[in-house]
Amino acid sequence: MKVLIAANALLLILFPLSWFAPLMRAGLLPLFGLNEISLWSGIASLWQTDVLLALVVIIFAIIAPIAKTLGLLLVQLRIMAPTALPLIGVLGKFAMADVFLIALYIVLAKGAGFGRVEPAWGLYLFTATILASLCLSIATARSLRH
Template sequence: MTRDALINAALLLLYPVAWAAPLMEARVMWIFGGEGVSILSGVVKLWSSDAALSVLVALLAIVFPYAKVVATQALLMGRLPEGWGRALPFIARLSFADIFLVALYVVVAKGMTGASVEPRWGLWLFTACVGASLWLSWRKP
């Protein structure tokens, strides 16, 4: 197995950890009630107030990034079906959109009166997963 395939295989394990890891600590905030916020908890809390946004965040933060990692692993192992290689750049763009959503949330929350948002280790892990996945997709197998 190549180095790229090993890095990509590690992403298959690290992404689920990053989804459950605390992205940030939000205090005095009416949406999250001062809890640590993870991707999974955010999707669940969004579901009760805006199901469509919850589905969108789940697609951009969970489904597309993981699908890209699985497809990249298949490509690196020589098992990607014909024609799927052209879809990887599109999936990569969609899977990077979630970092924008998290950053937008932090900026909006910091601008709210009485809100305090502090990044946690899960944000770094999640960003590293997305960055590593993006870097692997740019390399030629």
């Protein structure tokens, strides 16, 4: 269980890092440089044009993953009852929805042929943290059953 706790605590560092890491590079024309877009810069841009959508992204990409990670840590430390694991799993599904939306955006932008969009290392980091969190949830549930 100590390894699971340490790995889960590491996610509390990796999630904020992934929010500021470049998710994608985008540009209108191949001749010009590409702008790096992070989750945080995307939210800031959305906030100026569509506050409701910015709030949805904040909930799915920031609040849900951190709440899930903190909840799982509380269960691992036996501060919260293991009966909370199903709710923690739901938070993980909300967090995974954001990864899907980012990937969908990249596919749509590439398919439209309007400009250029490339995934950046932050997208892989964010995806890996979400998937690691999912694996830690499963491992914690199994560990608590035994």
